[in-house]
Amino acid sequence: MDFLRPATLQQALEAKAERPAAVPIAGGTDVMVEINFDTRRPDALLDLNQVAELAEIGSDGGLLRVGACVSYARIIGELGRELPGLALASRTVGSPQIRNRGTVGGNLGAASPAGDAHPVLLACDALVEAASVRGTRLIPAAGFYQGPKRSVLAPDELITAFRIGPAMGPQQFAKIGTRNAMVIAVCSFALSLWPQGRPAGTGGTIGTGIGSAGPVPLRATDAEEFLAAELASAGLWESGVALPSTVTHTFGELVAGAARPIDDVRGTAAYRRHALSVLARRTLGWTWDSYRKGARQCA
Amino acid sequence: MRVSMRVNGRRVTAEDVWEGESLLFVLRERLGLPGSKNACEQGECGSCTVYLDDSPVCACLVAAGQAGGRDVVTVEGLAGAAGLDAVQQAFMDAGAVQCGFCTPGLIVQAHYLLRETVDAGGPVPDDGEIREVLAGNLCRCTGYEKILDAVRLAAARKAAAAAAAAGQAEPGQAEVGR
Numbered sequence A: 001m002d003f004l005r006p007a008t009l010q011q012a013l014e015a016k017a018e019r020p021a022a023v024p025i026a027g028g029t030d031v032m033v034e035i036n037f038d039t040r041r042p043d044a045l046l047d048l049n050q051v052a053e054l055a056e057i058g059s060d061g062g063l064l065r066v067g068a069c070v071s072y073a074r075i076i077g078e079l080g081r082e083l084p085g086l087a088l089a090s091r092t093v094g095s096p097q098i099r100n101r102g103t104v105g106g107n108l109g110a111a112s113p114a115g116d117a118h119p120v121l122l123a124c125d126a127l128v129e130a131a132s133v134r135g136t137r138l139i140p141a142a143g144f145y146q147g148p149k150r151s152v153l154a155p156d157e158l159i160t161a162f163r164i165g166p167a168m169g170p171q172q173f174a175k176i177g178t179r180n181a182m183v184i185a186v187c188s189f190a191l192s193l194w195p196q197g198r199p200a201g202t203g204g205t206i207g208t209g210i211g212s213a214g215p216v217p218l219r220a221t222d223a224e225e226f227l228a229a230e231l232a233s234a235g236l237w238e239s240g241v242a243l244p245s246t247v248t249h250t251f252g253e254l255v256a257g258a259a260r261p262i263d264d265v266r267g268t269a270a271y272r273r274h275a276l277s278v279l280a281r282r283t284l285g286w287t288w289d290s291y292r293k294g295a296r297q298c299a
Numbered sequence B: 001m002r003v004s005m006r007v008n009g010r011r012v013t014a015e016d017v018w019e020g021e022s023l024l025f026v027l028r029e030r031l032g033l034p035g036s037k038n039a040c041e042q043g044e045c046g047s048c049t050v051y052l053d054d055s056p057v058c059a060c061l062v063a064a065g066q067a068g069g070r071d072v073v074t075v076e077g078l079a080g081a082a083g084l085d086a087v088q089q090a091f092m093d094a095g096a097v098q099c100g101f102c103t104p105g106l107i108v109q110a111h112y113l114l115r116e117t118v119d120a121g122g123p124v125p126d127d128g129e130i131r132e133v134l135a136g137n138l139c140r141c142t143g144y145e146k147i148l149d150a151v152r153l154a155a156a157r158k159a160a161a162a163a164a165a166a167g168q169a170e171p172g173q174a175e176v177g178r
């Protein structure tokens, strides 16, 4: 096995072009488990920790640009205000030790349908930035995942960052597991409200993301459209009154309907659908309450 | 390959390191530091917790090569010339050690908690904070109540020491103020 340790992004991309089979290692919280248990024996590891560019947080044309190697701990500590949904999801990842090492780049690289960053990236229309010696491209999160642990990333590409709009309204993330810490999601759900729309001024929209209930992380597009239409037609964004229970109920059903879950060791498909409808209703309740509070404060 | 790093303040070099080897293996088997324990090798138990450049991490999930040129502090590095660290002493005094396998990881993680709270001039961490920060450290002997007692004890002792030091410093400061 070789251990490659590029010092710059350019060197990292050249190394990946030369050795497409080299396995990138960022926090190592997925890769090292596989190596320790001998389920993966790559002929080279490509350490990304020395590449300063990958650990940067910046902005680009109204979007935040978060380096692939920024840890969950840093997202919680430095981006809680701009990315409340991602910070909430990050808080549920593993343990403090895992959050100090684990990265969103690694979550994307692993492309597990249970990865906790994915629902939020979907709900916020994030773009995955992938680079190779051939150039850089931006992949909408919804088009990134191809199947369990498979993505559209080419063998010579590295994930360099993700780009994501800062929150313009309340966001939530909720996850079902057997205990509070250290659990892989049985299912998870992310919700974001964009009262001004995306881009701002185009009318309120909703973002959703479903985790661990399908071969890939999913969006609940029907649920998003239903809710946005209900809020607009009844003038609820303006009035800020409580949501009719029929609306929250239907929203939950539509989210459950968008899932494509299977029975596995962590739960049955039926349980996952049911749990998702509950998570969807709850997160909608929480976000709508904080939207109403915010609206009242502005008035 | 050869990996050089700083461990507990000393520059060390490990030879013949396999490229897929973990930092934990290097510490225990090549550098003679068996304090950090190997229990699960998958990040679940926290008994291998060490500081890597000031952040506590699972040493079993850091590739040894990734630690090259960096700073590692293990449980062996916490005691100073003056004796045991306050957290180590409190674990003994509170009876928080049964078989002891989880203890080194818990001590490093609790040390980090106090460094970020009491040592930084903040308040004593509450039980919620202690539980949260120790959520990734499993004790198979399940003596969690005593472990919490130990962390509370260490925090209280540190806070008392800080208050005493501040009490002594205050008259001096008042004089300067005048």
Ligand SMILES: Cc1cc2nc3c(=O)[nH]c(=O)nc-3n(C[C@H](O)[C@H](O)[C@H](O)COP(=O)(O)OP(=O)(O)OC[C@H]3O[C@@H](n4cnc5c(N)ncnc54)[C@H](O)[C@@H]3O)c2cc1C
Pocket (backbone or CB within 6 Å): A023, A024, A025, A026, A027, A028, A029, A030, A031, A032, A033, A048, A068, A069, A092, A093, A094, A095, A098, A101, A102, A103, A104, A105, A106, A107, A108, A109, A110, A114, A115, A116, A117, A157, A158, A159, A160, A182, A183, A184, A185, B042, B043, B044
């Ligand atoms: C105890 C434990 C608990 C966990 N709990 C959770 C949890 O609650 N939720 C959750 O979502 N995950 C969890 N995980 C999984 C893991 O922590 C996450 O998937 C994390 O985001 C991986 O990031 P990393 O930087 O450690 O990835 P690595 O292990 O370094 O890499 C993961 C994969 O991505 C590839 N990769 C990494 N960076 C790049 C890049 N820049 N470009 C291209 N490919 C790249 C690697 O080659 C590898 O295939 C847990 C893991 C452990 C050990």
Ligand code: FES
Pocket (backbone or CB within 6 Å): B037, B038, B039, B040, B041, B042, B043, B044, B045, B046, B047, B048, B049, B058, B059, B060, B061
């Ligand atoms: S041995 Fe590293 S977490 Fe268990």
Ligand code: FES
Pocket (backbone or CB within 6 Å): B096, B097, B098, B099, B100, B101, B102, B103, B138, B139, B140, B141, B142, B143
């Ligand atoms: S004292 Fe035995 S594992 Fe904790």
